[in-house]
Amino acid sequence: MDASAVMSTVRLCFRDGVERAIEAAQGESVLAAALRAGVPLVHQCESGSCGTCMARLVAGEASLLPGRALSLLAGEIRDGWRLTCSVAAAGDCAFALDYASTVLDGPQPAVLAATVTALDWVAKTVARLEIAIETADFTFESGQYVRIRVPGTDAWRSYSMATTAKELPRMQFLIRRLDGGAMSAWLRDACAPGALVEIEGPLGSFGLTASKGPRLMIAGGTGLAPMLAMLDTLRQRPGPRLPVLLCFGCTGEDDLFYVDELELRRFWMPNLKTRVALMHRPAGVFDGAIGTAVSLIEDADLRAPGLDAFLCGPPPMIEAARGRLIAGGVPETAIHAEHFRPT
Amino acid sequence: MATTASTTGNADRRLYAPYLEATWGIKNHWYPALFSHELAEDGVKGVEIAGVPILLRRAKGRTYALLDRCVHRGVKLSLKPTCFTDDTVSCWYHGFTFDVVNGALVSIVASPDDPLIGKVRLRTFPVEEHKGIIFVFVGDEGYEPVPPLADDLPWLxxxxxxxxxxxxxxxxxxxxxxxxxxxxxxxxxxxxxxxxxxxxxxxxxxxxxxxxxxxxxxxxxxxxxxxxxxxxxxxxxxxxxxxxxxxxxxxxxxxxxxxxxxxxxxxxxxxxxxxxxxxxxxxxxxxxxxxxxxxxxxxxxxxxxxxxxxxxxxxxxxxxxxxxxxxxxxxxxxxxxxxxxxxxxxxxxxxxxxxxxxxxxxxxxxxxxxxxxxxxxxxxxxxxxxxxxxxxxxx
CATH class of the missing domain: 3.90.380.10 (Naphthalene 1,2-dioxygenase Alpha Subunit; Chain A, domain 1)
Structure with a gap:
């Protein structure tokens, strides 16, 4: 852009209240100026036909670029509507956009209604809650979580989805039973198929990265949930199937769950290996190790070039895992963690 | 009488659950599209594989495969084959014209300077002709590496x-x-x-x-x-x-x-x-x-x-x-x-x-x-x- 060009300031006012001011040169379309400034505006044909980039001029003047036939109706123009691809600022001006500033950023969190479709106990201390969300355009990335309001209270609890967006409108969560916990009490006493719940989400940035190396997942207890969603996404994702190692630890045999689900995923994914540990030696048959998810990690696992590590579990597990990985030479930037606190 | 669910067991079905989802086929594999003799030099033909419309074009002895759906209004280009040059295929409807190699929109017959030119493209598919059969690799765009055709043929x-x-x-x-x-x-x-x-x-x-x-x-x-x-x-x-x-x-x-x-x-x-x-x-x-x-x-x-x-x-x-x-x-x-x-x-x-x-x-x-x-x-x-x-x- 020629520095000597006459610049105008254009304010872009989004529906969510966000305002961005950009500089536009003479003869430069408002759309081009916005894109140049890194402000994404919705658009398609860039020639005045399709109408996608419609915005309302709310202050100042804008002039039509030469050589354009507009699809706007005369009445729309009278009402202030312009096509940002086909007008240039004539001095400082402002446009109102009929969408939120985040519309091109992907899914945004919202409070939504859902219905319980199933509840079962997959271990003495672990419930699987399945809900169906009523909003058709809700979506999320595997690894993200939602907050669920404990019905009849003001308490909200966070749970990662154990299923992927492909299973929507159904979503599954793994919930650890806590004596005296508000959610646990509701699950025990009142939760049944058909019950209504409120959720907020999607939230969180934990999830698969664009990594081209092997993946190491370390999960403690119900921290397995986002790993399951991520595994199912990896299985369905195009491209070569890179090695994945999942180290899963639970406290005791009453807390151990989903051994069969892991077996199933190993079958579906020849590239997946899993290791399971219990902290307390069980009375029954168990072919895993005694220890923690972290103790399952071997030095050789950490030597793979380009390794990405994903951690989800209670804070002490995350800390222990992080320490183990760093000591094993895994760079901080390759460690992705989701903390949760028992509530 | 036993119910059918108990004759094989649902646990067994779960093992092959992804197969039961594959109603529309499995993707990122090589599939035969046409016999070589079905596509003449300078010819254009459309096929449908796993729900994907695919256009095959032969020009100067080379074979190309592109999505058979114009970016403009979604019509199948193969409905009325229209080619003005060896390196392009055009839509018969409004003249959107695509590069056969990378699918890029390179011209529009009636709007040669349209701002859309160069900005959109048709997706392309890997093609291989072997022993009289034209094979196309059907699946996700950018799937890498594309496995050799031999991996999708019977064992030798x-x-x-x-x-x-x-x-x-x-x-x-x-x-x-x-x-x-x-x-x-x-x-x-x-x-x-x-x-x-x-x-x-x-x-x-x-x-x-x-x-x-x-x-x-x-x-x-x-x-x-x-x-x-x-x-x-x-x-x-x-x-x-x-x-x-x-x-x-x-x-x-x-x-x-x-x-x-x-x-x-x-x-x-x-x-x-x-x-x-x-x-x-x-x-x-x-x-x-x-x-x-x-x-x-x-x-x-x-x-x-x-x-x-x-x-x-x-x-x-x-x-x-x-x-x-x-x-x-x-x-x-x-x-x-x-x-x-x-x-x-x-x-x-x-x-x-x-x-x-x-x-x-x-x-x-x-x-x-x-x-x-x-x-x-x-x-x-x-x-x-x-x-x-x-x-x-x-x-």
Whole structure:
């Protein structure tokens, strides 16, 4: 852009209240100026036909670029509507956009209604809650979580989805039973198929990265949930199937769950290996190790070039895992963690 | 009466759950699109594979595959082939013109300076022409690395194998065949192709009787060597080890008072059936010794497939080729590919209604079906992706 060009300031006012001011040169379309400034505006044909980039001029003047036939109706123009691809600022001006500033950023969190479709106990201390969300355009990335309001209270609890967006409108969560916990009490006493719940989400940035190396997942207890969603996404994702190692630890045999689900995923994914540990030696048959998810990690696992590590579990597990990985030479930037606190 | 759910168990079905999702096929595999002779120089033809419309164009001896759906208004370009230059294909409707190599919009006939030019493109597909068949790699855009075609062809038996038959990867092989539409989901077609229990439908076929052979009533696996699994590098699939003593021909049924004229020994020397991903059948030494029959069942949509029937034969000389073409035209095609395989096509189509309406959960499989379940698991484990229905791909 020629520095000597006459610049105008254009304010872009989004529906969510966000305002961005950009500089536009003479003869430069408002759309081009916005894109140049890194402000994404919705658009398609860039020639005045399709109408996608419609915005309302709310202050100042804008002039039509030469050589354009507009699809706007005369009445729309009278009402202030312009096509940002086909007008240039004539001095400082402002446009109102009929969408939120985040519309091109992907899914945004919202409070939504859902219905319980199933509840079962997959271990003495672990419930699987399945809900169906009523909003058709809700979506999320595997690894993200939602907050669920404990019905009849003001308490909200966070749970990662154990299923992927492909299973929507159904979503599954793994919930650890806590004596005296508000959610646990509701699950025990009142939760049944058909019950209504409120959720907020999607939230969180934990999830698969664009990594081209092997993946190491370390999960403690119900921290397995986002790993399951991520595994199912990896299985369905195009491209070569890179090695994945999942180290899963639970406290005791009453807390151990989903051994069969892991077996199933190993079958579906020849590239997946899993290791399971219990902290307390069980009375029954168990072919895993005694220890923690972290103790399952071997030095050789950490030597793979380009390794990405994903951690989800209670804070002490995350800390222990992080320490183990760093000591094993895994760079901080390759460690992705989701903390949760028992509530 | 037992309910059908308990005859195989739902746990077993869960193991091959991804296969049950594959109504529209499996993606990121090589599929045959056209016989080479169907696409003339400077020609354009459209095909539909796994719900994806694909345009094939041949120009200056090279073959290209692009999405057969104009970015402008979504029409199939192949409805009225329009090409102004060797390096482009144009839409017959408003003249959107695309580079055949990378699919980029390079011009619009009536709007040569349109701002859209250079900004949008049609997706392209890897193409490979082999032994008279044009193969297209159908799946996710940018899938890398694209595996070699050989990974999606049947396993190549070793040269010193006693009953070696013609294979697509042999230099001297010539492949001749036909293709037609089957009105059944592709999986039903695959599962019939190498079903050891399905020979009952062939016992009265001309090919069998005229050659002095007779079909057993069925073939029963005797041990876990009856089915050989291929799970290492290269093609993934299963082979029925007929003629090795691990499959027993069933020749009597006392309750029904039927005796097959087949001797208890295997009377189809060297005949083995095998199935490889994405659904390609190899029948070695069939219809005749040293020949082999290959079949593909390429999904068009969720309820139809293209049934590819190809006979491979070794033709080291032009004279051999001429003889093969003669035999193909007057014997293999009418007696094997038509009369014999018409019974298969009929059986596949007969299953469609049941399976389109919950049959996958209701079927009652029996002891002869081990290889069918193994195949389902093989696909569940080694597919390179489950094809989404078109509605989920934003169409």
């Amino acid at each position: 038996p070793p040269c010193d194998y006693d009953y070696r038959a013609a294979h697509p990867l042999d230099d001297e092989t010539v492949m001749l065949g036909i293709r037609r539409v089957g009105k059944a989901n592709w999986r039903l077609a695959v599962e019939n192709g190498f079903d050891p229990g399905h020979v009952l439908i062939h016992r009265d076929n001309i090919l069998i009787l005229a050659s002095g052979r007779s079909m057993a009533l069925g073939y029963r696996p005797l041990n876990d060597e009856a089915i050989k699994a291929f799970e290492d590098d290269g093609p993934k699939g299963l082979m029925n080890m007929y003629g090795t003593g691990n499959y027993e021909p069933v020749v009597n049924n006392d309750r029904l008072n039927i005796k097959s004229a087949a001797r208890r020994e295997f009377n189809f020397t060297g005949v083995r059936t095998s199935m490889f991903l994405p659904g390609v059948l190899m029948v070695e030494n069939f219809p005749e010794k040293t020949y082999a029959q290959y079949e593909w069942y390429v999904p068009i949509d969720d309820k139809t497939h293209v049934y590819w029937q190809v006979i491979a034969g070794w033709c080291p000389t032009p004279e051999d080729r001429k003889n093969f073409e003669f035999r193909f035209k007057h014997y293999f095609e009418p007696v094997a590919l038509r009369d014999f395989n018409d019974h298969d096509l009929h059986a596949r189509e007969a299953m469609q209604d049941f399976y389109a309406n919950g049959g996958w959960q209701e079927e009652a499989l029996c002891s002869m079906d081990a290889v069918i379940v193994s195949w389902r698991k093989m696909v569940a484990r080694h597919n390179r992706g489950i094809q989404e229905p078109p509605t989920r791909r934003g169409r």
